[in-house]
Amino acid sequence: MADATAQIAATGTERLTTADGRPLKTALARAQARARRRAFLLVLPLLLFIVVTFIVPIGQMLHRSIHNDGFAANMPQLTQWFAETEPGTEPDETAYAALAADLKAAAEAKTIGVVGTRVNYEMAGTRSLFTSTGRKARKFEPPYRAAILEADEKWANPDLWGTMRQVSRAYSPNFFLAAVDLARDNEGNIVRAPAERRVYVMLFERTFVIAGLITFLCLLLGYPVAHLLATLPLRTSNLLMILVLLPFWTSLLVRTTSWIVLLQGQGVVNNTLVATGLISDSSRIQMIYNQAGTIIAMTHILLPFMILPLYSVMRPIPPSYVRAARSLGASSWTAFRRVYLPQTLPGIGAGALLVFILGVGYYITPALVGGASGQLISNLIAFHMQDSLNWSLAAALAAVLLGAVLILYWLYDRLVGIDNLKLG
Template sequence: MAITVDSTGDLSPEEQKRLKGDLSRSLRQKKIRAILLVAPLVAFILVTFIFPIGNMLVRSVDNPQVHTYMPNVTEALKSWDGQELPDETIYAALAKDLIEGRKAKTIGKAATRLNYEKSGMRSLITGTARKHKKIVAPYKESLIGIKKKWGDIDTWKIIKKTGSPVTGSFFINAFDMVESPDGEISFAPEKQQIYLKLFWRTVWMSLLITFMTVLLGYPVSFLLASLPMKTANILMILVLLPFWTSLLVRTSSWIALLQTEGILNDLLVWLGVISNEARVQMIYNAIGTVVAMTHILLPFMILPLYSVMKTVPPSYVRAARSLGATNWTAFWRVYVPQTVPGVSAGAILVFILSIGYYITPALVGGESGRFIGNMIAYHMQKSLNWGLAAALGVMLLVMVLAIFALYSRVVGDNKVKLG
């Protein structure tokens, strides 16, 4: 369609309106195409990242078992003041839940949840349910006759507390704290504290692993960046070679190398460094975890360092030498500051990867070299306490985000680069 203008050379109002409409449609079509291009990536992130994290957050406070599988007694206990044993009505509600739960084979789920709060609750619930034929009116008398713990007021306080569909008890346990039946929160005895020690061990060992990768990775990266491209490419293949080998195989190889009767100890004995009776225990402890994980994560430090070092002009160091600086001064004062972005990127990458590791510590760490990830896996796979596992996972997520925020604030975003 031809565009018409008036005598002053301006577009007519109709033409201006039509052009604005065409421009809006063009921009809208471009936005739709852009959205369609990124939609698969957004869907992938939602399914594999956002939804799992959201599910973990919900599970850390979700508490449906007692509320769902013992509904009558849960509802009846809402009006109980907790000062003395419940009346006959509440005992009757419990009797109904036990009989119906045994028939539906669901009472065990509620019993398992109650056992997380106090050991022995599962046997109390299931043991009473098995003797359902003896549960007759008056229910208070018959239940106490079957199990004396039904006459303990703390038992009823625990049932009332866990009857809420939302709970904070998983986070209380994750902080190595205990909550009494009366609601008082305090730290568990020192010998029973597990999780905070594991969190601390995970952080300091991850820092040590990060330091070791910097210490070993910096000279390797410097060598790769200094060599001719053809030679550097050949050596880079050796750096990437571990990625072509299974993580399980790499970890298992360290077991053969580090065990008491392993290759490394045999070599030290042969060289006379140690005696045959004084072989060093380097596996199934913290040493095994640090050594194996440093080897596994070393490429993640070398690659960012190498990519940054390749961008540093060699003329800067030559200029410093020409102005009278020694080799060490030129290296430390001129070259190293320009590689700080690579060190920063590699350090945060290695640290975040190591803090969430659990396969390698589980295989070579023993008791002193396991991370908090191993305890999360234990609660998910063996104890089936998904609520506590989710609470520990949330704490780990918050800790990583806090460390990253602190690192970003101290180091600065402009000093974290990949080349």
């Protein structure tokens, strides 16, 4: 160090160097690069873990939403014919020969059901056509067109051939089209799905409307409570904070169960209302297994996520600001609206976004207390995963929901910053 100083003093304009003669700039850059590498190495194991157990599975799901080779993999010859001909070509004897060969092979490999299911997604009622014709496929003789039409004349339907041409492509955006209530006609044009199958857009709308309503209710209930907690002495507010944190720590299923107990027809709330004579025994209010049940229970469950960010913004606001406004002649309402409220906007933004993001993806509570009218898009994804087994459509719906959530998440990061996420 002493040498270095001496050097600078001696040469004046010469570059700064470290004791061993390297330029100081390079040495500093090297040290910083080492520190960066060290920090990154600490994070790396977790990053790899999350990539493997979280990012890759979601990537696989997204792939599934545009890829389904249920038809192409099991009907190779017909797929080949579709690839070689123009869309709208009349099926000729070659096509029927390919169909007969594929049906025979698929029936023997017992994959005919997979093929039928794949076509059935796009055109209802075709699964049984495939399985029944598959059973007769062994005996087909040329000319195949006549033989197949004899087995079932539905094979002459040009719509069926149009649908088969579409599903013969393993990669297609059709599931995304279905997820937003669109479909393709035989010429490949995008059209609206038949009226009785248009449910998804309605469900997305309902999900966003209900999540918005819940966010609003949480703000309405959370704001006064957060304000009270922020203005009370710390000792009292810490005690009252337990009432906010306990629901936060209690199992979601416990809270949902409690609401079932409270709200059902013979439940505590209805019984109290009947006992106090507010309503008659015959006119008990239906508060659960419908939209009202979903909204009440989810508002309760998400309320702490609104109160905590609001509280952390309100606590540091000095009470003297409002007092100053009052002393300058503002009414208490004006003082609140012009002085206090603007200072709490970051908290409102943080809480509202968090509640909305969590609300949009809710599954358990709507499934248990929502009935038919309180189901959200997550419940439909679960339905397609577990009951209808149309996994590609489930993946496409999940991808649309994921896109919406990621946009909101990005917004949250820009406006609030993930670092500011606090728990209790």
